[in-house]
Each structure stands twice: as structure tokens, then as C-alpha cells.
Amino acid sequence: MQRLVLAVFLMLALTVFPGLAGAAVIGSWNLEHLGWNNDKRLDLVARVAGRFDLLAVQELMDGEALTQLERELEAVSGEDWSSMASHAVGRSSYQEHYGFLWRESRVESLGGGAVYIDRGDVFAREPFSATFRDLDSGDTFVTATVHVVYGDGLDDRRPEVEALADYWQWLDEAYPDTPRMLMGDFNMAPDDPAWAPLRALGAVPALSDQATTLGHAPGRYASRYDNIWYRPDRLSPRTLGMLRYPTLTGLSHDEARESVSDHAPVYLALHQGELESLPPGADVVAGAGSVSRGSTAGCVDLNASSRAELEVLPHIGPARAAAIVAGRPWSGSEELTRIDGIAAGRLADIRDSGRLCSG
Numbered sequence: 001m002q003r004l005v006l007a008v009f010l011m012l013a014l015t016v017f018p019g020l021a022g023a024a025v026i027g028s029w030n031l032e033h034l035g036w037n038n039d040k041r042l043d044l045v046a047r048v049a050g051r052f053d054l055l056a057v058q059e060l061m062d063g064e065a066l067t068q069l070e071r072e073l074e075a076v077s078g079e080d081w082s083s084m085a086s087h088a089v090g091r092s093s094y095q096e097h098y099g100f101l102w103r104e105s106r107v108e109s110l111g112g113g114a115v116y117i118d119r120g121d122v123f124a125r126e127p128f129s130a131t132f133r134d135l136d137s138g139d140t141f142v143t144a145t146v147h148v149v150y151g152d153g154l155d156d157r158r159p160e161v162e163a164l165a166d167y168w169q170w171l172d173e174a175y176p177d178t179p180r181m182l183m184g185d186f187n188m189a190p191d192d193p194a195w196a197p198l199r200a201l202g203a204v205p206a207l208s209d210q211a212t213t214l215g216h217a218p219g220r221y222a223s224r225y226d227n228i229w230y231r232p233d234r235l236s237p238r239t240l241g242m243l244r245y246p247t248l249t250g251l252s253h254d255e256a257r258e259s260v261s262d263h264a265p266v267y268l269a270l271h272q273g274e275l276e277s278l279p280p281g282a283d284v285v286a287g288a289g290s291v292s293r294g295s296t297a298g299c300v301d302l303n304a305s306s307r308a309e310l311e312v313l314p315h316i317g318p319a320r321a322a323a324i325v326a327g328r329p330w331s332g333s334e335e336l337t338r339i340d341g342i343a344a345g346r347l348a349d350i351r352d353s354g355r356l357c358s359g
Helices: 002-016 042-049 063-077 154-174 193-199 245-249 253-259 318-326 333-338 344-352
Strands: 025-034 054-060 081-085 097-103 107-109 128-134 140-147 180-185 226-230 237-242 266-270
Touching: 025 042, 025 063, 025 140, 025 180, 025 226, 042 063, 042 245, 054 063, 054 140, 054 180, 063 081, 063 097, 097 107, 097 128, 097 140, 140 154, 154 180, 154 193, 226 237, 226 266, 237 318, 245 253, 333 344
Parallel strands: 025 054, 140 180
Antiparallel strands: 025 266, 054 097, 081 097, 107 128, 128 140, 180 226, 237 266
């Protein structure tokens, strides 16, 4: 009888409080000419992409390259993935594709993608959209992605950014009553006046002051170009952030720019969604220049490691990393159960990962 009551309670809880269910982490990443013969480390790309459940990609130069990345993701994660790519878009001989990758256990595609019909010929590369369902929560949402023209300066970019308001309204008409996200590399900071038309429609950026492109100085980030726009009255992300992937993979910024991408991915997490832990070995990069990490030098210290370094641990995303920093000093890992969401099972995963410094 007690088991029956508990089962009924859990069913009611997940119905009344959908946030109790796990949910998807949705990211966006400019992969800097994925598909060109540029010595890109596809294995490293996959290890970073595997942190997300649904990923929009820009600067896809060859649709087949997305299929190759999908296969690499399956090899790294041991899970089934799917992908879709747009046709080549672009006014001139320089053209790009857009793409989506998703983890089949968490996300379901509800139909093929659509390239926007740009009747005013404003966009150098017309946006691409598709509909998905979060399998844990049952939520349906639209993801749209774009790579705004760079040009010679801000004046060249502002017409496209201003036109995104029209595209946002088109998305509302094409996918009525469906929460939507507009993500990509906008080549424009989110506080530029060109965003005023989109803001007037209720959209806000996931990141307001976070630089997302990799600077040449160690650990430095430059322009605030990558973002995800959404309406907070239609979508309530639990976590918003940018993944500092060079720190997680043991690469310097120059090495990361050379072999992976000059952009860091941005993301939002629905409900209780969390970034997936890097697959085993992903934080020890072989063949990445002079970078190497031993069991001592590369371990995570609860009292000294940065927030980005703390995110290497299983079940530790930006919010929990911030909680660890705020809760210092820690006398031992057993105290991590003070943090919301870390119970005995997750604590065991953290300890068993072998990433914590001894003592």
C-alpha cells in the first residue's frame, strides 16, 4: 500500500510540478568552418558537444561534416544521436549550412528544418528553424539559428539584427503557441541599440555581459557575440551559461582556436536539466601541443579550483560550481550534500570520477 501511495504521489508531482523531471540542455556553438580541411580535432569537438542534449551549430561548411560529428558523438558518448543540416545558404560563393544535433534519449525531432524565405533579402545567410520535444518534461519548443554577417563593422550588421524582430514574428506565425529560442553567432553585443525591435517583442538574451569568443591572452574571452534569445514569459530556463571548454579539455586558448573553435558554446537548461559530464578521458587531451594533466596537477580542489574547473566534476554545472565557491572552505567532499540536488548517489558519482584532489 505504501508503495502504491508513493507511486501515485510521484506521478502527481511530475504532473503538477513538471520542473521535478529531468530536462534538456540546449546549446549553440559556432564551430568555425567545420567541414573544411583545417586539421580540426573532431574528437575534441564531440567531447564538448556531448555536454549538451540539443546543439545548434553555425559555420558548418559541409553537411557531411555534421554526419561525421554525429558518428563521433555516438562513439564518445555510447548513445544514439541524430542530426539535420540546412542546405547551403549565402548570397555569394561563400556559403554555410546550419545544423542541429540531438541526443535521442532526451530530445525528439518533430519535423524537418525550415530555411526562412527572406523576401526582403536582408540576411546574408537566412535563419534555419526546427521543432523539438523534450522527452523528460514533454515540452515542445522551436529552435532557430542564424549567423549574422560580419561585414566591415557594426553598421553592416545592424540591418540583419534589426530584421530579426520580423523573423521572430514569423516564427510565432509558423509555430503558433510554441516557445521559441533564437540562437547563434550574432556578431553583435546584446546591449546594442539594434536589438530594440526584438526586445520590444518581449525577447531577452540568455547572456547579457558574458564574452564568448576566445581571446589570445590565456583564459581571456573577447566579444559578446554568441547568445540565445527567448521570451521569459514563455520559457523559464533553470540555468543560463557559457561553457569555457578550453579549461575543461586542457587546451590553451591558442590551441583551442587552432583545433576546435574560436567560439565557446552558450546554453540554457530547461527545468532540472544539467550539463552532461565529459566522457572519461575528455579532460586529459592527448596530442594537444604541450598540454598534459597528471592525476595531481589536473585534480579538482573544492577550496581552490575555479568555477570552470569545478564543472569538470559529474553533476556540477555553473550554479552548483558557484555554490561550491560560495560555501568555502570545505573540510571534505562529504559536505557537498549541503548543496541543493547533491544527494548520496551524486556524491558517489563525484567521488568515483577520480577527479577530486585527494584529501
